[in-house]
Amino acid sequence: MQQPTPTFQLTKDNYHSREANQHYMSVSQFKQAMTCEAAMIAELKGEFTRPHSTALSVGSYLHAAFESDEAFAQYAEENHDSIFKARGGKYADYEKADEMIETIKNDRFCMFALEGEKEVIMTGELFGAQWKIKVDNINHQRGFFTDLKSTQELAKRYWSEKYSNYVSFVQAYDYVLQMYVYREIIYRNTGRYYNPYIVAVTKESPPDKAVLHFDSERFSFESEYIQLLLPSMLEAKAGTKNGHRCEKCAYCRATKQLESSFEIEYLLD
């Protein structure tokens, strides 16, 4: 299932389709399977759909603003009713997003870090799987790529089981893992290791912003982490084993059938 068939051509239009996700591993699929393999497989089969998230739509709006004026106008037109109130003006989430867009546009360094080709799709092999990536911004002349991220505040701490430590939003949302995969797949396409950057903008009023780079030593941990978890995910995708159930997510709660009782001690993680 992870090998692309010659009949499947990955394009901008089918990039997020179920068929594309069946053929390719992606960072978002990997992250979903880190939480729950069973839910990831159910979604691939069309048996489960994740609930709609406003945060995700606002993220797409933000990205469209930096892709091109045409992409932004098209996004606003296609999602008119979720962006604009019937009585005029935009809903609060989009008013906030506009403020975040202005914050980035008014900072010359942020805009410098976002110079390049937008929404670039690439595929490549990594640890026995074919991956697909869509890079927010890539600059071949200067050898870097950029991802645009919104977050609550730059210095917020999150507890991470993965790192066994308090971490920033960048590790908490596995953006280091994302940058590692993108860097490897870009290398397979260009023969060069590009430098990853994150342009981060906060939802505060007024928004804060930062351009972040990564010490390359961080990537060896992510490489080992992916090699540890990927084989099981690929087996689940190939149907040679059942995906591991987390027993906590929406999919697991909806499909759970109890077989025994457990001692109250095990209620807490």
Ligand SMILES: [Zn+2]
């Ligand atoms: Zn689950």
